[in-house]
Every structure is written in C-alpha cells, then in structure tokens.
Amino acid sequence: MNIGRLIICEILFRKLSFALGVLSVFAAVGCLVGALASLREHDRRTEQIIAAKQAETQEKMELLADDYRRITLKLGFNVLILPKDQKLGDLFADDYATKYMPEEYATRLAKSRVATINHILPSLQQKVKWPETGRTILLMGVRGEVYMRGAGQKPLLEPVQAGKIVLGAELHQGLKLKVGDTTRLMGREFTVAKLNEERGTKDDITAWINLAEAQAMLGKEGQINGILALDCTCADARLPLIRAEIEKILPDTQVIEFASQAIARAETRNRAAAEAEAAIEREKQGRSLLRSEREAFAAVLMPLVVLGCAVWIGFLALANVRERRGEIGVLRALGVRARQILWLFLGRAVAMGVAGACLGYAAGQAAIAGAEFNVLLLAAVIAGAPLLAALASWIPALLAAQQDPADILRQE
Amino acid sequence: MDTILELRDVQKHFRRPDGVVQAMDGVSLRIGAGEFVAVQGPSGSGKTTLLMAAGVLMQPDSGVVVIAGEEPYKLSAEQRAGFRAAHIGFVFQQFHLVHYLNVLDNVLTAALALPADDAEERARGLIERFGLASRAGHVPSELSIGERQRAALARALLNRPKLLLADEPTGNLDEENGRLVLDCLAGFAKDGGAVLLVTHDPKAAGFSHRALRMENGKLAAG
Structure with missing residues (x-):
C-alpha cells in the first residue's frame, strides 16, 4: 500500500466527483487549445491568402512587364x-x-x-x-x-x-x-x-x-x-x-x-504594381486586425475559464476533504504524516489535471478543422493543467493535513 | 516487568461554552509489558481523553506521558506520527475502516506510516488469523460487524505495536464477536504487549488483569 494506490482506489470509488473535476480541466484546456489552434489556423490561412495574392500579383506583373517590353520594342x-x-x-x-x-x-x-x-x-x-x-x-x-x-x-x-x-x-x-x-x-x-x-x-x-x-x-x-x-x-x-x-x-x-507613351505605360505598370502591393498590405493588415481581435477575446476568455476551473476544482477538493474527514483522522492516528495526507489530495488533483489535459487537448484540436498536432502545446498543457489543479487544491489539502486526528476521532 | 505506558499526574481540560471541563485530573497510570488494563466509567468521565493522551494524539496540559521509555510529547508532530506508527495500535468502537478499500488494503493502511517489505505478507497472516481470508477482497460494506472489527484489529496489529489502545471495541458487537476481540486483546498482552481498554462493559473488563474506574477525570482502582 502506498499513497498512489490509495489515490487510485479513492478515484475509482468517487468517480463522479473525479469526473466533475476532470470535466472542468477538460473545459479549460479545451478552450485554451481551441483558441491557440484557431489562431494558428488563422495564421496558416493568412499565409495561404497572402501567398496566393502575391503569386497572382507576380503573374500579372510579369504579364505587364512582357507587355511593356513589347510596347518598348515597338516604340523604341x-x-x-x-x-x-x-x-x-x-x-x-x-x-x-x-x-x-x-x-x-x-x-x-x-x-x-x-x-x-x-x-x-x-x-x-x-x-x-x-x-x-x-x-x-x-x-x-x-x-x-x-x-x-x-x-x-x-x-x-x-x-x-x-x-x-x-x-x-x-x-x-x-x-x-x-x-x-x-x-x-x-x-x-x-x-x-x-x-x-x-x-x-x-x-x-x-x-x-x-x-x-x-x-x-x-x-x-x-x-x-x-x-x-x-x-x-x-x-x-x-x-x-x-x-x-x-x-x-x-x-x-x-x-x-x-518616347513618353512608353514611359507612361511603364509608370502605369509601376502604379499597378504599387497598388497590388498596397492591396496585399491591406489584406495583411485586415488579417492582422482580425487576429488581434481573436487574441483579445482569448485574452479575456482564458483567465475567466482558468479561474472558473480553479475555483471549481478547489470547491470539489474541499468537498472531498470534508467527506473524508474520518478517513483522515484514522490515517493520522495510524501514524500517517501530515505531508502524506497533503499528497493524498494533491495527487488526486494532479491525476485530475493530467486526465483533463489529455482529453481537453484532443477536444480542442478536434474542434478546429485542419489544426496541426503540436507536441509542445500538449506537453505544456499536460504540465500546466496538473499544476493548476494542484494549486487550486492546495488550501483544501493543507486543511486536511492540518486536521487534528483527536478531534476527528472524538467527534466521529 | 518492563513498563510500556506510564502517565504521571496528567492534567487535561477543555473549555466549553458552559464552562471548563476537567477531562483528566492528575491521572497517573503504569502498564507493564504483558498487562491488560481496563478502564471503566460513565460517559464524559474522561476515558476517551485518557486514551487519546496515551495514544499520543492529544497533548496533556501538564504531566508526563512515557511510552516504551520515551516521552513522545517532546517530539515534533511528524516524529510523534512516526512514534504512533511504530509503538501504538488503535481499535475503535466505530472501526474506522476506509470504506473504499478492501480488507487487505485496509489492514495495509497501517503500512503507509511504516512501510516494510513484508507488510503484505504480515497483513495476509493477520487476516488469516482473524478468519477473514475469504473476505480479503471485500470492502467494509460487504462485511458483518464482527468481521469489520476483526479487520480493524488486524490493522492495529500490523506494525507489531507495543501498546494496544482499545476504545469500546465490543460496543457494537454481539457476544461471540465481542469475546473473540477480547480474547485477541488478551492474547496480545500474553505475547508481551500492553493493552489499555476503555469500556462500559463489565464483561469486557473481566478479561483484563486490572480494572480501573474513571470518574470526573480521576482514575481509581475499580
């Protein structure tokens, strides 16, 4: 028997409570991954659009250059x-x-x-x-x-x-x-x-x-x-x-x-090129503005989602501590250390974070069509979500570790 | 006879809204190895407080508690937890089994505090000894009351304690299961351990070598 086994047994026993915690991490990670994947997809689409426009402009400019060369040949x-x-x-x-x-x-x-x-x-x-x-x-x-x-x-x-x-x-x-x-x-x-x-x-x-x-x-x-x-x-x-x-x-x-006719035509060609470049620049600015708006939305949404998730996990952890008061008392009476009790609850939160991060990442990726697999993002959410869950559970876990076993046993 | 538990002039009081309750008032007690001592008394007389103080769970206001030659209340909280795991076994009226763990895992929770390579082997031996071998994979809700108390007893004995503290261990048991538990406590004492039993049950006290009576926080011969 060790703390890990105790955590797994408890999770299997209180599946609903654990699932609710996983769900909140899932929602937060899903939103984060979805937002980032959406921004990446936006960037990819922007690159495609700009590249297509640049290719189109280049093709037109080459045609104009050819026209100009022919005109020049005629006009000398x-x-x-x-x-x-x-x-x-x-x-x-x-x-x-x-x-x-x-x-x-x-x-x-x-x-x-x-x-x-x-x-x-x-x-x-x-x-x-x-x-x-x-x-x-x-x-x-x-x-x-x-x-x-x-x-x-x-x-x-x-x-x-x-x-x-x-x-x-x-x-x-x-x-x-x-x-x-x-x-x-x-x-x-x-x-x-x-x-x-x-x-x-x-x-x-x-x-x-x-x-x-x-x-x-x-x-x-x-x-x-x-x-x-x-x-x-x-x-x-x-x-x-x-x-x-x-x-x-x-x-x-x-x-x-x-030979001003040829020059005028050349100038027209240059103006057309400049206008095409300006159109591409306007497209870039438009896409950049759209990205900024999406970023701003994500910047407001994400802290709220993460905060909500943290509060919910903290609430679930507190409920878990209250529900397991007798268990804490007897484990402490048996000589289990306060820090082991702390890890009992933090470990549960970490498991919640890992499960929620994996599911949330998969859902966030699936929600954005064409989103590419990003191993760094996956690693970041798998590291970050358990950390967040553990931080959110920290106070309840500390309360559990500090409970007086004598009080619990007398009251139970 | 080596002294396992000694309390010298131990005082403990609680503040309540209706005044101060003197739960232990100059309690002195010595229990040697192989001795089974029962403490009787009415509810609120201070029996459980005595048990908690002897179990290194509740620091007395004054006085000295010595267990196996050490004064555990001079240790840090973490050290006291280790001390409890190494020297003291608890048996409660309500069993306090972890209800999502099976019998084997419940017995093994004692090893969380004092890990040992042979912990599972010893746990299975105790389960066998208490007639729970066929119930090792069952959770407490699937056990009879008597089986639950035997499982709790096996847990209390896993770390081979010197001192066994029992708080009304037969309070919820029928006569047969009660006798089985008391026989076990007596057997523990016979094997060289010290037992402190607090109970209302005169029959339970009858299994002890020495019966004491506690009233208003004071301990006297029974």
Missing part, C-alpha cells in the same frame, strides 16, 4: 544621352544633335554595368540632303547595341551591316524601293536590307546605315552624337537616378527622356 528607346554642350533647342529645331562625343563612351557605359538603363545604342544622326534623290533625310549610323549583360541580351534594334540600308516608310514608298534593291546615297551604293512600316514620326524619313560608314560619309570618324538607351522603369523618379548614375561615368554628357 526612351533615353537619349547627348554631349553636355548640346543645346536642346537646337536638337529639337534640327531633329538631331549638333555636338559630338567619342564612340568609346558607349563601351565605357556598357562596361560600367550601369543599373538604371538596359540597352545602349551609339548613333550618329544628321539631317542631310540625299543628292541622288533630291530628298532631305535623317541619316542614322548605328552599329547595333553595345551589350551590357553579355551576348544573351535580346537587342531592341538589329545592327545594320556595312553596305546595307534600312529605310523609313516615306523613303521606300516614295522611291519605290524593295528589300534587295540597290540604291546610291552620297556616292555610296547600299543594298536595301529592311523597310520599316509607317510610324508617323521622323523615323519615316530616316535611313539607317552602318555607323562606321556614316562616320566616314559625314567626316566624323570615331564620333557619335547620341547614345540611345532604354531605362529600367524601376522607380518613379527614374530620370534623376539615371542622370546621377550616368554623370558619374560620363561627366561631359546630359540625359533626356523621350
């Missing part, structure tokens, strides 16, 4: 790097820059791995008389893009090979030229490589030839008067960033922006 470059001393009034009046800079600038820019622009196309452009046809045209010498990120970069504009010419719509329509025809320009013979469609811009009166040939024809060897580029459209205040970056690399240049 949107940044022009000019010599610093180029007057913009002259540029707009003449349709080309009248100041020059070394062709090497384009290579230097590309090697610098500048971040705010994506494509670099050195060009030499000048309005000239096409003596063989009597037309005034824009002659554009291009050599193809200077690659910034290796050969894998997809060019916006194909290079024009030496001896080839690409013609704007007004020129090839007016001169009735077709691809493969030969034509003479400023005394040199060129084969028509490509005919551009009508764009409604100065491109319609532009003839593109190889940069080296253009430099030779215009007497500007090693010189260019513009570097066309495509900005990254990665921030709202792009131009100051581009200017700041390029100024460090090419101090004697200036940067202007053009």
